[in-house]
Amino acid sequence: xxxxxxxxxxxxxxxxxxxxxxxxxxxxxxxxxxxxxxxxxxxxxxxxxxxxxxxxxxxxxxxxxxxxxxxxxxxxxxxxxxxxxxxxxxxxxxxxxxxxxxxxxxxxxxxxxxxxxxxxxxxxxxxxxxxxxxxxx
Amino acid sequence: xxxxxxxxxxxxxxxxxxxxxxxxxxxxxxxxxxxxxxxxxxxxxxxxxxxxxxxxxxxxxxxxxxxxxxxxxxxxxxxxxxxxxxxxxxxxxxxxxxxxxxxxxxxxxxxxxxxxxxxxxxxxxxxxxxxxxxxxxxxxxxxxxxxxxxxxxxxxxxxxxxxxxxxxxxxxxxxxxxxxxxxxxxxxxxxxxx
Numbered sequence: 649x650x651x652x653x654x655x656x657x658x659x660x661x662x663x664x665x666x667x668x669x670x671x672x673x674x675x676x677x678x679x680x681x682x683x684x685x686x687x688x689x690x691x692x693x694x695x696x697x698x699x700x701x702x703x704x705x706x707x708x709x710x711x712x713x714x715x716x717x718x719x720x721x722x723x724x725x726x727x728x729x730x731x732x733x734x735x736x737x738x739x740x741x742x743x744x745x746x747x748x749x750x751x752x753x754x755x756x757x758x759x760x761x762x763x764x765x766x767x768x769x770x771x772x773x774x775x776x777x778x779x780x781x782x783x784x785x
Numbered sequence: 786x787x788x789x790x791x792x793x794x795x796x797x798x799x800x801x802x803x804x805x806x807x808x809x810x811x812x813x814x815x816x817x818x819x820x821x822x823x824x825x826x827x828x829x830x831x832x833x834x835x836x837x838x839x840x841x842x843x844x845x846x847x848x849x850x851x852x853x854x855x856x857x858x859x860x861x862x863x864x865x866x867x868x869x870x871x872x873x874x875x876x877x878x879x880x881x882x883x884x885x886x887x888x889x890x891x892x893x894x895x896x897x898x899x900x901x902x903x904x905x906x907x908x909x910x911x912x913x914x915x916x917x918x919x920x921x922x923x924x925x926x927x928x929x930x931x932x933x934x935x936x937x938x939x940x941x942x943x944x945x946x947x948x949x950x951x952x953x954x955x956x957x958x959x960x961x962x963x964x965x966x967x968x969x970x971x972x973x974x975x976x977x978x979x
Binding site: 714715716718720736738750752753754755756757769770771773774775 | 835
């Protein structure tokens with residue numbers, strides 16, 4: 649007698665869960681390539697290239713397209729070493745077809761104190777810049 | 786014979802010395818971080834201009850469908866150093882212009898050149914239909930102005946001097962019609978030597 653009731657509850661649960669709509673995307677899910685890669689770790693691996701042995705890590709990337717149509721990116725840097733670290737990073741922007749969106753980006757300098765986490769805010773150089781890569785040295 | 790040999794050796798030695806002392810010229814990456822001296826450098830220019838452009842592109846004026854027209858005034862140099870601040874202004878203007886979000890009007894320094902070109906086209910040698918008319922210059926919506934300051938400190942030690950230099954670039958964007966400041970930002974740079 650109990651089985652039909654359990655079956656009914658289970659069916660309703662399955663029905664409800666399948667009908668439930670996904671909530672708004674988190675900023676890290678909005679980064680280009682995240683939907684294919686599925687994780688923040690893989691996203692960072694695909695976007696960040698270390699040119700030297702640097703003691704600075706990127707721990708999260710968050711992306712958002714602003715009201716004016718320009719993509720903004722938050723990069724969370726972390727120095728989990730016991731010494732002050734000075735590093736340089738270069739952000740290259742790309743258009744939809746993979747063409748470079750900015751002709752000559754500059755290396756930016758970053759100083760991080762021991763155990764410091766710092767968020768660097770970037771904005772795309774124009775509306776056609778929809779993807780990016782980061783090089784660190 | 787001996788004298789000739791001596792002279793030859795002397796010429797050879799001096800030419801060797803000349804070539805070994807001449808500095809080697811190499812091309813280098815203009816984007817790399819430059820820390821040759823404590824004074825205002827190309828890296829400082831790149832840091833402050835990029836920071837200001839990023840901040841301006843995040844501001845409300847870029848939400849406007851009609852690209853607003855901005856006139857840019859030359860950044861005032863309030864430091865003790867000689868810095869051609871027109872490179873800061875030009876760099877900011879080029880980056881903002883390439884963003885496609887704003888337009889730039891003729892500023893006060895460029896007005897004479899613009900007027901002289903319009904006047905030249907009124908000349909009898911120009912085709913009337915292909916010449917620009919007078920009175921068609923677009924007035925700007927906003928005025929971008931600012932200044933660069935520095936605070937210099939040094940401390941003499943026994944054999945060397947420790948120097949500390951602090952730069953601050955402040956920029957403001959004013960609505961020309963209302964006189965209201967619609968955006969302002971600052972970027973700091975600190976450098977030490979010794």
